[in-house]
Amino acid sequence: MSLARDAAAFKSALTRQDYSSWHSQPPPLQQPQDAAESSSSKKKKRPKSNIVYSQPADTGKGQDVNTQLVYAVNHLKSHGNPMRLQDLAIITELPLDTDKVLFEKFKSHDRVVHDPKTDLFSYRHDFNVRNKASLLTEIQRQTRKGGGLSIRTLKESWKEAPQAIEELEKEGEVYVTRTLKDGQLRMVFWNEIKPDEEDGGGQVEKEFLDLWHSLQVPNDVDLLKQLVNEGLQATAGETVVPKGPMTKRKGKKTATRQRQIRLTNTHLKGQIDLSKDYVTPGKS
CATH class of the missing domain: 1.10.10 (Arc Repressor Mutant, subunit A)
Known part of the structure; x- marks a missing residue:
């Protein structure tokens, strides 16, 4: 009877048991986007900072x-x-x-x-130029001294200097040198000879320029033949005299020096010629 009563009590306990816990009802699966949002919210990114607190801020002015x-x-x-x-x-x-x-x-x-x-x-700049006329005057003064002017230095004095120099170059007032890499303005010189008809110095006609560039220098063999036909001779180049092999000398040879004789018998001076050798007769 007791066994039957225990079995009935066990069955009644099973019927009253609550299976609504998370073991019997697991949570619904999260979508990938929701999972990423939840993980990002849990992990807070530390803000990056490039500030070095052991050094003062670089303001450019300094404290000194x-x-x-x-x-x-x-x-x-x-x-x-x-x-x-x-x-x-x-x-x-x-x-x-x-x-x-x-x-x-x-x-x-x-x-x-x-x-x-x-x-x-x-x-105070190196050159006080503020217009095109003063710029040309400064270029002329520097060229007469035997040199040109740096475009960079002129630009520091006047920002519009490069544009004015290009205009002066087109007018034939100055010569300009440029860099080989990118063709930037480098140096400027005054053009003392102007291409005008009165004083000469005009542009050579294109026909003569083409004739000049069409000329070709003959090779060495043909050049010598043409010189011989004209009765001329080629100038001889400087010939290098070959040096013989260097021979080492055995030992050092020193020049013989004449040793000066010091005369000590000064009391016989005037009586006997001390510079002569005297030989006693009968002795050799």
Whole structure:
């Protein structure tokens, strides 16, 4: 009877058991997109940073007064036009108007020009050119000294210098050299001989240019024959005299030196000629 009662109690316990747990009802499968979103939300990416906290930020101005001076002068050079000190201090974020040491160094710089009438500061370039006429005058002055002008230097003084130089080249006023790689302007020289009809120097006609370029130099054999037919001789080249083999000398030969004889018997001077050899008769 007890066995039957235990079996009935076990069956009743099974019927009351709740199978709604996650073991009996697993969650629905996630789609690939949902799974990627969930994984990305769980894994937070660390933002990348290139800041090196052990070094100060590179502002270009620096903290040293000389570094700030170079920065201010370079900015004045790139600006090109005269500036007020306050405007330069605001743009460069430098204490030019409050730091006395920096201001004195800036004002006394050899490349800084101060106009006391307008209280403006400007950069002193190597050449003071602002138009085409002054540019040609500077090129003429430099060419007379025996040299040309660098296009890069002229461009620093006047940004429109390369365009003006190309116009002067078309007008025949200057000669220009260019780089072989990309044909950029390099040096400029003044053209002293102008191609005009009065003074000569005009362009040679194309017919004569074609005739000149059509001429061909004969080879060495034909050139010698033509010289012989004309009764001429070819100039002899410099002949190199062959040097004989170097022979090593055995030992060193020194020149024989005549040893000076010092006369010590000075008391016999005037009585006996000490420079002669005296031989006693009967002795050899």
